[in-house]
Amino acid sequence: LILLVPVLILASSGLAWGEEVKWRYEYAPSRQEAQRSGLPLLLDFSTDWCTYCKKLDVTTFKDPQVVKALNEQFIPVKLDGNREKRLVEHLRLQGYPTIILAAPDGRILKTIEGYVDAAKLQAQLAEVSAALSNPDWMLKAQQEAGRAMAAGDFARATMLLRSVLEDEGQRPVQLQARRQLQEIEQLAQLQLQRARQHAERQEFAEAMTGLESLQTRYEGTQTAQDAAKLLAQLAENPQVKLQQRSRRAVEMLAQARRDLREQNYLCCVDRCAVLATHFGDLPEGAEALKILDQIKANPDWLKAATETLADRLCEMYIALAEVWVKRGEPGLAEESLQRAVAIKGSRHFEAARVRLVQLKSQPAEPQ
Incomplete structure (x- = not known):
């Protein structure tokens, strides 16, 4: 796959041959403009001795529909093949005229060698524009992702941006979505770096807290996956254990x-x-035993604990x-309620007694 070189110091050509097309004459600034605007490039390679190049200028590039498409949907660049030898060699051009249609990131989409009439070029331009157009749902998702980022909801922003990039296309909205994802990854990387620094200082609790927070806040990012591994x-x-x-x-x-x-x-x-059972070897286990002795030595506290336990059990x-009633086991249900009413000090005693009376008053189902 041939990509346009990112930066070359190119000489500008002279006057524009087609006044209606808003030609650019320097490659590097045009590449930068395409990246900023999200518009694709049309590179027209020609020479001053090329007959069909001149024909292209006075026919195809004068066509109103072609002119409109180029000025509104493309960054048109006219380059002299004799002067741009490094670029010509990089692109392996075989002759003139040669038209190259490229995505905003420099990925070459189409190469047209030789003369092409207005109708055929217009069709090629329309095809490229369609391939790089921004569907409404993508624009909405990307805009919603921007709002989520501003609110600090990076997990939602990541989910939305990944949906925009699912087909791995090169539409302008997708280029913007990639930049937003990179921003999120950079923020996540900063938090990951802090967690690693804590780990290096053997501050494991702080490291793990930071990593757990990162996984939640930046869910869906590559950095979150790295945090999970760490x-x-x-x-x-x-x-750590x-x-x-x-x-x-x-x-x-x-x-x-x-x-x-x-x-x-x-x-x-x-x-x-x-604490006393599972952490008896730690100071906290010993302290827990002292608290237990305090409670057991205080009749009011112990009474309150038993009353709470009675309420819970009832x-x-x-x-x-x-549960037994729903399963069609009234006998087992009565047995459970009898155990409940046996706990007379419970706040739920009366509710258990009433429910037991109701259950006993119901006619037995035929065997």
Whole structure:
């Protein structure tokens, strides 16, 4: 695949041969203009001794429809083959005139050798324009992606931009979409770099938090995939596992202390029991045992914990009874409700008693 060279210092030609076409005469600035505008290029290679080149100028390039198409939908560039030898060699041109139609990024779409009449050139121009046109749905998606980027919703922006680029086309809107994706990737790379720096300093908790945030915020990017791989590697690191275990114990103890302050004694007991069982080798496990002893030594706290447990157990028996009813097992449902009403101190005692009376009053279904 031959691409137009990105930059060449080219000599400009003299006066324009076709006054109606807004010719450019320097290649490098024209390439830059095409990239900025998203318009394709028409390169007309000719020489001053070429008869058919002159015929092309006074016929085809004078045609009103051709002129309109070139001025509105293309960047027309007229180049002297004798002066642009480096470009001619790069493109491997065999003769004159030669017209090259290229995408805004320099990808060559069509090469027309020799004289071409207005009708045939117009058809070629229309075909290229159609291939590079911006469908309405692509424009809307790209614009919506821009708004998402401005709002910091990079995951949604990435999804929209990837839908625009799905067919790997070279339309102007797709060139813009690629630039936007590159911007998102660059932002994600900055966050990935910070996470790697944390990991290098053995600040694994900060590194993993940053990587998890990156995966969510920049979902769909290549950088997010790289972050997932690094996160998986860190998760297998023995030092990381130790830090994570210690961090979990610290967080659980903090929650247990919060439960104690807020008088959620049963929840506090549950958390402290987990800490004592699974983190007994850590300071948090020892601290949890002290909190458990505090609760057990305080009759009011212990009473509140047992009442909460009774409420929870009664509520669960009622729920279990409803499951048995739905499954056509009234006997098992009654058994569950009888267990519920046996817990007389529960706030759900009366609801369990009423439901048990209702269930017993229902006629038995025939065997």
